[in-house]
Amino acid sequence: MHTMWKGSIQFGLVSIPIKMHAATEDKDVSFRSLHQKCHTPIKYEKICPVCEEEVAKEDLVKGYETTSGNFIIVTDEELASLKKEAEDKAVEILDFINIDEIDPIYFNRSYYLGPNEGGSRAYALLRQALADSRKVGIAKIMIRSKEQLAVVRVYEDTLLMETLHYPDEIRSAADVPNVPATEKIVAKELETAKMLIDQLTTEFKPAQYEDEYRQKLMDLIKAKEKGEEVVSAKTAPKKDNVTDLMEALQASVEKNKKKTGKTAATKKRTSPAKKKATS
Known part of the structure; x- marks a missing residue:
């Protein structure tokens, strides 16, 4: 199992050296976007709309948008300094609580x-x-440049850490539109609804639930593969320096044509005045 993070848990005066591993994995079926004509994967480029040129990774900077079109530049060195300061801290358990006090909406991701x-x-x-106290620990940890609030608890003889959303990351339920206010409920309808709930109540066995859509999608893909409905991407021809140079020159010519057109129009408008001045 891949180690994502190494550090320690601070439990009072006890320091526990630990390794952190992802407890879950994404099983979504992913697709690439291909050009329908030649089945080549599409390339996504970072283009500056003002300079009209592709921007290399090393020429990118991070900017926090304050108002429309205005940014505060934050350097990688400044971010690294803040991150290092937070990472140097151990995972300190701040409090112990009953897990039932945490609404499930706060839970984010799980790590062993x-x-x-x-x-x-x-x-x-x-x-x-x-395990004996039936409590969980509330802690903080730095993961992917973000200080996370987390719960440390026992899961199948292993310590499990679950990151939590901060309160200001939870949207207010009061903002949900069209939620009905208290309404008069017909007693017979309520009793029938409760009876249905009782009939469908069972022990939670997660293994009995599966992603049926994903399974059908994978069956479709395998069937297509067996039927040899497989396409291959064409290899893009390598551009030589001459081709690149010609493209650059052609782009420059086209760009200058626009400028020349504007200049010529300006000259035509100003030429009569110049003739009078000359005569």
Whole structure:
């Protein structure tokens, strides 16, 4: 299992060296956008609309938009300094709470925490203490340039960390349009609805649920592959320096034609005045 992060959990005066691993994986079926004519994957380029030129990665800077068209430039060095300061901190458990107090809307992503060298004993101690107390730890950790609020809990004999959304990241339910106010409910309808809920109530067994659409999509792809409905992308011809130079020259000529046209029009408008001045 790939290690995403190495550090430590600070549990009071106890420091537990850990490794973090992704607990979930994305199973979405992804597609590439191809040119219908030749089935070549489409290239996405970063073009500056003002300079009318492709911008290389090293020529990009980060800007925070304050108002329309106005930006604050933040350098990679400034971001790295802030990130290093946060990363140097251990994952400190700030509080212990009952997990039932956290509404599921706050949960974001899950990560397994495994003990690093020399951390097995302290790891087992925290795991047992959490299991016996039926509590979870609230902690903070820096992941992908963002300081995350997280829950540390026990899952199948392993410490699991689940990142949480901050309160200001949760949109207000009051802003949802057309939610009905308190309405008069017919008693018989309510009893029937409750009866239906009771009939469909069962033990949660996640293995019995599957992504049927994804399975049908993969069946379609495999069937097409067996039927040899497979297309190949054409190899793009390599451009030599002469071709590149000709394209650049042609672009320059076209650009200058526009400028020349404007200049010629200006000269025509000013020529009568010049003749009078000359005579």
